[in-house]
């Protein structure tokens with residue numbers, strides 16, 4: 001029964017900014033913006049003082065500068081934020097048997113069953129104090145009967161807050177809130193609901209199921225449940241969190257290093273696209289190779305949270321270089337990204353230029369429409385055919401008489417990546 005559940009949602013207050021403030025006390029109480037500089041990039045995070053000016057994450061830095069000219073812009077350091085994130089997770093690991101790391105600065109804790117031994121509220125507030133004392137970073141929490149309500153509670157009481165909403169209080173607590181307070185309501189859904197005149201959770205909760213399904217499909221039904229304070233999704237233990245990976249067995253064993261590097265780049269490109277599609281970040285990359293004698297070796301590296309190809313491709317190449325120590329043919333190569341958490345805006349932290357951030361978003365949009373291989377980095381594309389003078393032979397169906405099959409093949413090869421043409425089989429790993 002939902003009413004017997006006790007779920008805590010813990011969330012750091014303005015996490016990136018807090019890490020900066022911990023380092024430099026002169027920033028206390030000032031409007032601080034992380035991500036980009038005053039005229040480039042996008043806001044990855046901002047202090048509560050900056051939020052008072054209407055600044056929010058994902059906003060172009062230029063707009064933020066206009067809203068608050070005195071704001072202090074910091075480039076941000078994902079390395080440090082990732083370390084701080086691990087500090088917090090470590091404290092929670094030592095104190096709690098069952099928790100889920102939901103994002104770089106959020107954890108869900110399932111206290112169900114333990115409430116008989118500890119008062120949940122007492123336990124949660126002690127844990128919160130421990131985190132504040134040991135890390136010097138501010139944190140808030142909400143305690144309620146499921147993940148969704150607990151998160152809404154946290155959002156209502158932060159910054160520097162804590163609150164419990166018990167089972168009988170859930171509906172009265174949710175009812176007067178605006179619909180966009182429900183986690184997972186995107187801009188499009190919010191607009192649709194607004195057009196229908198649905199502004200408060202109370203109104204949303206009363207919409208008949210079939211109407212909701214007609215307007216928003218399956219997503220609508222899940223929203224309806226949330227509006228009614230129902231959420232059956234479990235707290236997924238940290239260690240069991242999914243990873244994504246892919247591996248490739250070659251048709252013919254190979255020792256061609258530049259080919260291996262290109263294959264790795266292609267595999268990482270595909271995986272990071274998937275990561276960004278799921279709005280996830282990874283903190284660990286693993287590369288596996290298998291020699292022709294079936295000897296298999298693996299190397300792993302902890303990395304700052306990221307979802308960017310360029311960074312992960314370099315890491316994958318580093319690991320491959322360390323791994324490939326024998327001059328022996330290879331039969332398999334694999335990459336895995338693990339320690340996944342939710343998060344998307346943070347990807348901008350590696351890229352100070354707005355253009356590059358926009359480029360990534362545009363490339364992902366093309367891939368969503370035309371498939372993951374429709375846009376790729378030049379380094380993983382097969383070089384085009386050349387004539388005897390080393391000039392690229394351009395494909396022109398009117399001038400060149402190719403038979404239909406050849407023509408089709410040429411057309412395809414222009415967009416197909418190196419990876420697919422040279423491998424025997426590719427397996428997707430999930431788990």
Ligand SMILES: [Mg+2]
Pocket residue numbers: 011012013014015105
């Ligand atoms: Mg937070």
